[in-house]
Amino acid sequence: MIKMKFRLLTLFIFGILLISIVGASKAQLDLFPDKSSACPTHTAYFELSVQNIGPVQDTYQVTSSQPDIITIAPDMITLNAGEIYKDPHVWYTPKTTTEPGNYDFTLYVTSMATGERYSIDGSIEVLACHDVDITPVSSVMVGCIAEKSTLDLIISNSGRDTEDFVLDTNYGKLSQSEVSLQPGTSETITLTAQGTKIGSRDIRVTAQSTTSYAYETKVIALQTEKCYDSAIIVAPERNEICAGTEGSFSVVVRNLGTKSDTFILSSTGGRLQTDSLIVAPGESKETQLYFTPDELKTYEITINAIGKTESEDVVTAVGANCKNVAVLLTPSERSICETDKTDYTVMVQNTGKVADTYVLVSNIGTLGKTSVSLNPGEDETVDLQVDGRKLGSGTHIIKVRAKSMFISTVRDYSEVKLTVENCYDLNMNVNPTEAQIDAGDGLLFEVTLQNTGSMENTYHLNLQGPAWASLKPSDATLAPGKSKVAYVYVAAPFEIAGNFDIKIMAEDQSGTIQKVKTVTVSIGEMNLPEQIPSVKPFFETVRMWWNTIVNAFASIGLVWGIVISIGAGLIIVSAIIWKEVR
Numbered sequence: 001m002i003k004m005k006f007r008l009l010t011l012f013i014f015g016i017l018l019i020s021i022v023g024a025s026k027a028q029l030d031l032f033p034d035k036s037s038a039c040p041t042h043t044a045y046f047e048l049s050v051q052n053i054g055p056v057q058d059t060y061q062v063t064s065s066q067p068d069i070i071t072i073a074p075d076m077i078t079l080n081a082g083e084i085y086k087d088p089h090v091w092y093t094p095k096t097t098t099e100p101g102n103y104d105f106t107l108y109v110t111s112m113a114t115g116e117r118y119s120i121d122g123s124i125e126v127l128a129c130h131d132v133d134i135t136p137v138s139s140v141m142v143g144c145i146a147e148k149s150t151l152d153l154i155i156s157n158s159g160r161d162t163e164d165f166v167l168d169t170n171y172g173k174l175s176q177s178e179v180s181l182q183p184g185t186s187e188t189i190t191l192t193a194q195g196t197k198i199g200s201r202d203i204r205v206t207a208q209s210t211t212s213y214a215y216e217t218k219v220i221a222l223q224t225e226k227c228y229d230s231a232i233i234v235a236p237e238r239n240e241i242c243a244g245t246e247g248s249f250s251v252v253v254r255n256l257g258t259k260s261d262t263f264i265l266s267s268t269g270g271r272l273q274t275d276s277l278i279v280a281p282g283e284s285k286e287t288q289l290y291f292t293p294d295e296l297k298t299y300e301i302t303i304n305a306i307g308k309t310e311s312e313d314v315v316t317a318v319g320a321n322c323k324n325v326a327v328l329l330t331p332s333e334r335s336i337c338e339t340d341k342t343d344y345t346v347m348v349q350n351t352g353k354v355a356d357t358y359v360l361v362s363n364i365g366t367l368g369k370t371s372v373s374l375n376p377g378e379d380e381t382v383d384l385q386v387d388g389r390k391l392g393s394g395t396h397i398i399k400v401r402a403k404s405m406f407i408s409t410v411r412d413y414s415e416v417k418l419t420v421e422n423c424y425d426l427n428m429n430v431n432p433t434e435a436q437i438d439a440g441d442g443l444l445f446e447v448t449l450q451n452t453g454s455m456e457n458t459y460h461l462n463l464q465g466p467a468w469a470s471l472k473p474s475d476a477t478l479a480p481g482k483s484k485v486a487y488v489y490v491a492a493p494f495e496i497a498g499n500f501d502i503k504i505m506a507e508d509q510s511g512t513i514q515k516v517k518t519v520t521v522s523i524g525e526m527n528l529p530e531q532i533p534s535v536k537p538f539f540e541t542v543r544m545w546w547n548t549i550v551n552a553f554a555s556i557g558l559v560w561g562i563v564i565s566i567g568a569g570l571i572i573v574s575a576i577i578w579k580e581v582r
Helices: 002-022 533-557 558-581
Strands: 027-032 035-038 046-051 056-062 070-073 076-079 089-092 103-113 117-128 132-136 141-145 149-157 162-171 177-179 187-194 199-211 217-224 231-233 238-242 247-256 260-266 274-281 284-291 298-306 310-320 325-330 332-338 341-349 356-362 370-373 379-387 393-406 411-421 426-431 433-440 443-450 457-464 468-473 475-478 483-491 497-509 514-524
Touching: 002 027, 027 103, 027 117, 027 483, 035 046, 046 076, 046 117, 046 199, 046 238, 056 070, 070 103, 089 117, 132 199, 132 217, 141 149, 149 217, 149 514, 162 187, 177 187, 187 199, 231 298, 231 310, 238 247, 247 260, 247 274, 247 298, 260 284, 284 298, 325 393, 332 341, 332 468, 341 356, 341 370, 341 393, 341 411, 370 379, 379 393, 426 497, 426 514, 433 443, 443 457, 443 475, 443 497, 457 468, 475 483, 483 497
Parallel strands: 035 117, 141 217, 238 310, 325 411, 332 411, 433 514
Antiparallel strands: 027 046, 046 089, 056 076, 056 103, 070 089, 103 117, 132 149, 149 187, 162 177, 162 199, 199 217, 231 247, 247 284, 260 274, 260 298, 298 310, 325 341, 341 379, 356 370, 356 393, 393 411, 426 443, 443 483, 457 475, 457 497, 468 483, 497 514
């Protein structure tokens, strides 16, 4: 019985082992490339190939020997028997502090069924791509207290790319704050500093690339003797001031030396109550710095006290948003004729916390006022008049802006749309404009009127010239785009000769549209027999016929007028012939 149980237990354990073996497969790895290179903070890329060379499906986990530098995706893959997977991506990103050189790494592929781990090695070369050096001509600066000492520093680009470097120091001043260097080149800058106490202090000068990790720092010893010494203290360090109003800082200059000194004060902003102070040894004197922020931003103000020694302090002034404005132009949309005027209303409101004065500007029209002064919360209405005659037809955008007289950023504007229509207009043409006739002859001028406006209009015609010139009809009412022809008839008397100007004038019913055309008639002399007095009545009859013709043109139209003219002409010619024969 015991042997039987032992055999069953053995078979059970053997079965479990067999199941584990069947559920796992071996893996074969390949890495491309097996070696790469990269600069610090740059990424080198590898492709990992994993093949299931076993008889069954298996799941593998991909890890590395340097998980803080190497990134793998995907890091878990499932492969059928014989399947190869080339998608696992491996990124190797050296840290900024990694020194140039060759570095090995290992990738691991672990079977999730058995825990068996397979590995493959890779290598990366970290390149010295960016570097900067600071070389002082001397490691020590020597000078008296309150006297400036200088030291030349050589800034060298020992990297492989052209780079811009920002230069800074924790004490003193550099002759320039940035330098651009090509690979293998250098530039000399000057460090200027002065001691404030006897002894030695370290000055730290740094060079930092604006585009890479390249960084260098150099420590220089400043050894000073106490000749003169001073300090300047400006308070408060931070002061919030309403923009457009004046605030103040307390400026205290201390003479820390053993001799009296005269200090010249200067500031990068605002105005000082006095620009010089004479301070005895061990004493202090105070003055004021007044500053008016003109924008809503933060200002850094540096105050210097320069005597035998130099000291400075930096304070912050904040332009507070105590002022604001709102402007509204109404109505928002309107249409007028180009001969009309129209009015708008401009409402200006002080939405800030302090009183302010605002300048008003409009791109079109005339404002009733160009500036308003308002207390907080107050508003005022200003008229804006727009003359359509100064704009011309079309759509115009009217903009009105209100701007603080003290702070350029405190402003607002409002705009509306104005459509100007060409409601009343006239186009007048006369044909011909010049003519030459003999005394006793007649001539007809055509006056074409066209309403080029958008509204119906009535026009009145006048004639200014000799009495033997007449105009018909004298009035015309035209719809938009319509035309009408009037006629000017000239019947030259026998007794005159020369050049005569005839002015034809058209005016609409409002008197705003006026057109004037001038025609010139040249009349030549005519020699008549002594019995001419008996002929004169005959030509008066002819003149009456011409008036009839003109009326026909005006009343029945051009075609029938021409027919009547031809008939009348034949009658007149026959009459003349009959008169001569007689």
